[in-house]
Amino acid sequence: MRAPIWPAALATLAMAAAGGLFLYVEQQWAVACLVAGAALALALVGRTGLPAGIQAAWSDHPRVLAALATLCSAGLIAFFREDHFALLMLAKVMLFAVACLGLTIQFGYAGVVNFSGAAFFGVGAYTAAALAARSGLPHPVVIFTGGVLAALVGSVLVLPLLRTRGHYAALITVAFAILFKTFLEVSDMLGGPQGLKVPGFTVLGWSFNSNIEISEASELSFYVSYALLASALFVVAYVLVRRLERSWLGLSLDVVRIDETSAAVFGFEVARWKILAFMAGNFLAGVAGAIYAMMTGFVAPASFTLSESLIFVSIIILGGLGNLAGILPATAVVVLLPEKLQLIQEYRFLLFSVVVILVLLFRPGGLLPRTLRSYRPGWGRR
Amino acid sequence: MDLSIVGQYVFNGLMLGVIYALVAVGFTLFFGVLDVIKFSHGDVLTVGAFTALVTYLTLAHAGIQSPWLLVPAVALVAMLSMGLLGALIARFLVLPLREAPPINVLLTTLMAGTALREAVRLFYPSGSNPKPFPRLLPTGSIALGGLTMRYDSLILIATGLLAIVVVHMLVTRSKLGLAIRAVAQDSETARIMGIHFQQTVLLTFAMGSSMAALAGVSVGLYYNEINFGMGVLLGVIGFSAAVVGGLGNLYGAIVGGFLFAALQTLGAVWFEVPAYKDVFAFAVVILLMAWKPTGLLAERQAERV
Numbered sequence: 227m228r229a230p231i232w233p234a235a236l237a238t239l240a241m242a243a244a245g246g247l248f249l250y251v252e253q254q255w256a257v258a259c260l261v262a263g264a265a266l267a268l269a270l271v272g273r274t275g276l277p278a279g280i281q282a283a284w285s286d287h288p289r290v291l292a293a294l295a296t297l298c299s300a301g302l303i304a305f306f307r308e309d310h311f312a313l314l315m316l317a318k319v320m321l322f323a324v325a326c327l328g329l330t331i332q333f334g335y336a337g338v339v340n341f342s343g344a345a346f347f348g349v350g351a352y353t354a355a356a357l358a359a360r361s362g363l364p365h366p367v368v369i370f371t372g373g374v375l376a377a378l379v380g381s382v383l384v385l386p387l388l389r390t391r392g393h394y395a396a397l398i399t400v401a402f403a404i405l406f407k408t409f410l411e412v413s414d415m416l417g418g419p420q421g422l423k424v425p426g427f428t429v430l431g432w433s434f435n436s437n438i439e440i441s442e443a444s445e446l447s448f449y450v451s452y453a454l455l456a457s458a459l460f461v462v463a464y465v466l467v468r469r470l471e472r473s474w475l476g477l478s479l480d481v482v483r484i485d486e487t488s489a490a491v492f493g494f495e496v497a498r499w500k501i502l503a504f505m506a507g508n509f510l511a512g513v514a515g516a517i518y519a520m521m522t523g524f525v526a527p528a529s530f531t532l533s534e535s536l537i538f539v540s541i542i543i544l545g546g547l548g549n550l551a552g553i554l555p556a557t558a559v560v561v562l563l564p565e566k567l568q569l570i571q572e573y574r575f576l577l578f579s580v581v582v583i584l585v586l587l588f589r590p591g592g593l594l595p596r597t598l599r600s601y602r603p604g605w606g607r608r
Numbered sequence: 609m610d611l612s613i614v615g616q617y618v619f620n621g622l623m624l625g626v627i628y629a630l631v632a633v634g635f636t637l638f639f640g641v642l643d644v645i646k647f648s649h650g651d652v653l654t655v656g657a658f659t660a661l662v663t664y665l666t667l668a669h670a671g672i673q674s675p676w677l678l679v680p681a682v683a684l685v686a687m688l689s690m691g692l693l694g695a696l697i698a699r700f701l702v703l704p705l706r707e708a709p710p711i712n713v714l715l716t717t718l719m720a721g722t723a724l725r726e727a728v729r730l731f732y733p734s735g736s737n738p739k740p741f742p743r744l745l746p747t748g749s750i751a752l753g754g755l756t757m758r759y760d761s762l763i764l765i766a767t768g769l770l771a772i773v774v775v776h777m778l779v780t781r782s783k784l785g786l787a788i789r790a791v792a793q794d795s796e797t798a799r800i801m802g803i804h805f806q807q808t809v810l811l812t813f814a815m816g817s818s819m820a821a822l823a824g825v826s827v828g829l830y831y832n833e834i835n836f837g838m839g840v841l842l843g844v845i846g847f848s849a850a851v852v853g854g855l856g857n858l859y860g861a862i863v864g865g866f867l868f869a870a871l872q873t874l875g876a877v878w879f880e881v882p883a884y885k886d887v888f889a890f891a892v893v894i895l896l897m898a899w900k901p902t903g904l905l906a907e908r909q910a911e912r913v
Contacts, residue, residue, distance in 0.1 A: 339711070386898035392710065393645050397851040398897050404844060405890040412883040532844070536718055543715055576726035579719035583701065586716045590708040 233276055234283030234291050240267075242298035245558055246305060248566060249312040257566055281597060284551065296461055303453045313449035315562060317521055320456035321514040323557040324463045326541045327550065328510030331467060333539070334548030334596070335476060336503030337483030338387060339396045342403035343538035346508040348410070348530030349376040350515030355422040355525045365427050369516040376512025377505040384504060388497050403532040410527035421526030424519045427455070452521045459517065460554075463510055468550055470506075472599060479503055540582050546592030556593065612754025621873040622866075623761045623830065626768035629865025630823035631846025633775055633858065634816030640792045640856035641812045644702055644713045648721030649820055650843015652690055652697075655724055656821030657741070657834045658732060660686040664742055675744045682744070683825050687818035694817025695810040703809065721843070729836040738835040741828035764826045771822055775815065776858055788812050792856065820846075841886075848893050854903025863904060868893070 244264055251257055271277065284291055299316075306312040325347050332338045340346075350372035357368045386398045411419050470476050481489045482499045490496050519525045541560050545552030564574035585593065631653065638646045663685040667678060701720050705713045729735045745760035779785040787808045790798040799805050823842070828834045849868045853860025868889060875888030896904070 333711075383894070386894050386901075389901040390897055391901070393639070393714075393855060394851055394897060394901060394903070396645070396714065397848060398894050400844060401848060401890040401893050404841070405887050405894075408883060408886045408890075412881050412887070532840075533722070536715075539715065540719070543712070572730060573726075576723055576730065579722040579726070582719045583716050583723070586708070586712050586719075587701075587704060590705070590712055 229279065229282035229286045231283050231287045231290065233279035234287070235294055237276075237280050238291060238295050238298060241555065242295075242302060245562075246302050248562060249302075249306065249309075249315060254567070261563070261567070285597075296457075299457050300454075303450060303457065307450055310449055313453045314521070315565060317449060317453040317456040318518070319554070319558050319561050320453070320460040321518045321521075322538070322541070322561055323554050324456075324460050324514040325511040326538055326545075326553050326557060327460075327463050327467050328507035328514075329538055329542050330507075330548060330550065330553065331470070331479075331503050331510070332507040333542055335471065335479035335483060336500050338500050338504050338507075339392075339399060340504070340507065340535075341396060341399040341532070341539060342406065342535050343511055344530045344532075344534035345403045345406040346376040346380055346511040347515035347518070347534075347538075348406065348525070348527075349379050349508075350512030351424075351519035351525045351530070352410070352416060352422070353512070354516035354519040355424040356416070358425045358520065359423070365520070369427075369513055369520075372516030373509040373511075373513035376515070377509040380504055380508035381501075384501055387504065388500060399535075400532065403535050407527050407531050410530065417526075419527055421524055421528075423524050424522075426523065427452070427517070427520040449521075452517070456517060456521075459513065464550060467510075471550070472601070475502075476599075544582065544585055544592055546594040546596055549592070549594050549596040552592060552594035610754065615753075615755040617873050617877060619755065619757055619761070621869045622765055623869075624872065625866035625869035626765050626772075627823050627826055627830075627842070627865075628845055628849050628868050629772060629862045630768055630819045630826070631842055632849035632853065632861035632865045633772060634819045635847050635850035636853070636856055636858060636861040637775075637779075637788075637812050637816040638698075639850070641788055641809055642698075642702065642706075644710065645717070645847070646694075646697065646702060646813070646816075647714055647718040647843065647847070648697060648724060649717075649817070649846060650839035650841075651721035651724040651728075652693060652817050652839070653820040653824040653827075653842055654728060654834070654836060654839035655693065655824075656686045656690040656817075657824035657828045657838065658728055658739075658836075659689050659821070660825045660828060661739060661741060661834065664744075668742075678742075679744050679829075683822060686821040686825050690821035690824075691814035691818040694813040694820075697817075698810055698813035699806075702813070703806065721839075725836055725839065732836070735836055738833050741832050741834050743829075743832055745829055760829060764830055768822070768826060771819060772862060775819065778815070779858060784808070784811060848890070852893055852896055852903055854905040857903070857905050860903055860905040867904075 244260070248257070248260055248264075251260060299320075302316060303313065306316070325343060328346075329340060329343050332340045350369075353372040353375045354368055357363055357371060358365060361368075363371070383398055383402055387395050390398060410416055410421075416422065478489075478494055478499055479502075481492070481494055482496050486496050489499075537560060541556045542553065544560065545556030560578070564578060567574065631649065634649050635645065638644060638649075660682045663682045664678060667681060672678060672681075697717065697720055701716050702713055705716060732739075745763055747758075747760065749756045749758045750762075751757075777785075779788055787798070787803045788811075790801065790803055791805060791808050791812075795805055798808075823846075824834075824839070827838065827842070845868055846865070849864030850861045851864070852867060853862070853864030871889040871892050872885045875885030876882050879885065879888065
């Protein structure tokens with residue numbers, strides 16, 4: 227017997243509606259009311275049996291629901307077609323979520339720590355800046371190169387990461403994050419602290435940086451193209467990572483994370499799996515970074531600091547480490563909340579850190595903890 | 609290169625090394641006793657420096673002018689209050705997470721550090737600007753050949769080294785130190801032997817945090833300027849120093865601290881652009897970790913399965 231689909235469908239629609247409303251309202255009191263209302267609604271829903279129903283529905287009807295979620299985001303983009311800011315935010319959430327998908331492969335599956343996610347995001351961004359401005363490569367190739375270069379730069383860290391564990395491995399990535407940002411700041415070729423300008427994304431003569439004219443009267447914001455591109459990238463990355471998780475690759479990664487020694491005893495090549503996870507994750511971060519650079523039009527070292535990397539890490543832990551479904555909501559909360567709540571603009575980092583601490587103290591598994599894989603509908607229930 | 613210039617670099621490196629070692633000692637103490645990394649350490653240092661500044665302003669307002677009275681008072685207040693803060697962080701943010709994965713402790717304390725930093729920035733009057741720190745130490749200097757040694761640096765180096773020695777004596781010779789080492793080795797057995805686990809942990813955190821406060825006051829007295837972000841890099845450097853030396857090992861922290869200062873000094877001499885010194889130092893740290901995965905002075909230990 228399949229679980230009914232309506233709880234998850236309802237939740238998806240409600241989430242999209244809440245997100246849209248949140249982006250739409252302007253007044254601070256309305257934003258504050260909305261946040262309070264959403265928190266209250268979540269708390270109430272948590273008390274009912276609904277979360278289990280949502281989970282069951284997702285595992286039984288993954289395709290229909292994924293299609294619905296995609297439709298919802300397309301609907302949001304269509305709704306905000308003339309609103310630059312809302313679209314920029316949507317695209318930013320999607321791109322950050324892609325980078326966090328990459329981090330999930332590393333942290334959540336293989337257990338490889340990476341506190342320099344923003345640095346690899348930055349490698350992609352700077353690659354886009356340098357290649358798009360100074361070479362004639364077609365832009366899709368530039369973006370792909372951004373991912374490849376991020377993975378290659380990351381390969382410098384592979385050897386030390388393989389030899390170390392735990393806090394020692396954490397130090398390596400922390401050191402790399404600081405090294406990367408300092409290097410950007412002092413490198414004249416890469417523009418120093420001021421950074422570089424990045425030309426907009428152009429494919430087959432279609433420039434993403436010009437508004438889309440439909441008729442004399444109406445014009446779509448040029449961010450529509452970027453939001454669509456970012457959403458498409460997220461969908462592709464999500465499907466790929468989901469496939470990876472469900473395949474024997476994902477199982478092997480889990481084995482390596484849970485117990486390295488036993489994994490080695492059972493003939494898993496621990497090093498190979500860790501390298502695969504680290505490179506794949508950095509590739510995703512690099513691709514997202516390249517598109518992000520082209521969208522915002524400039525890159526500067528200040529966007530790729532250790533604190534930015536920590537924001538990425540907080541997203542995946544808040545969402546529930548290793549749970550792909552948690553990434554998009556968590557990214558939306560972490561990215562949108564400070565941007566939208568101008569009232570608390572000054573206090574946003576303070577508030578944000580307190581919220582993360584509270585979540586970690588009272589819900590150590592994150593908001594949506596990872597569940598067991600279900601290969602068939604209804605597997606493992608009953 | 610002139611020998612006196614080399615001497616000057618070595619002397620400045622020593623000054624930095626003492627500060628780094630003070631921070632690293634904290635990291636290594638926390639790791640030794642609980643196997644956790646408390647990333648808010650650098651920001652505790654910042655808060656310590658600001659506490660010292662407030663204490664100074666209060667005392668100066670009350671009419672006390674003598675530096676002989678001011679310096680110890682300021683340092684003492686900062687160290688005591690940061691000891692308390694460190695113990696509070698341990699009690700409410702570290703101990704409750706003992707069962708959670710280690711990454712959660714790291715993230716919680718990181719966020720606590722961010723909260724502290726932001727609190728200083730927001731709630732200290734115009735806290736986002738750098739604040740002048742009073743020049744309380746004698747300003748003269750001795751010249752030895754071509755080498756000038758400022759009195760204040762000499763005093764700070766001596767104080768820092770003394771503090772490290774005191775911590776070392778406490779850990780190796782005192783009853784508290786025995787308890788700390790027992791908890792570090794096996795907290796369960798230590799509890800069976802009647803050692804108050806929580807009290808020992810809190811005292812260790814207090815001790816490490818007051819070292820950070822001392823480092824913060826030293827930085828303030830040396831550079832005569834403090835700002836809300838000063839602890840971030842110092843914290844990471846202290847962490848690197850502790851890890852490179854070998855976590856949980858006091859000597860390792862000291863070696864790591866001086867090594868990092870030496871690397872920075874070398875980098876500054878080597879490259880035309882001084883900012884490359886951090887790039888160089890952190891790159892060498894990564895290489896060192898690849899060479900010695902558990903630090904330079906790590907205990908040889910077989911893995912238990």
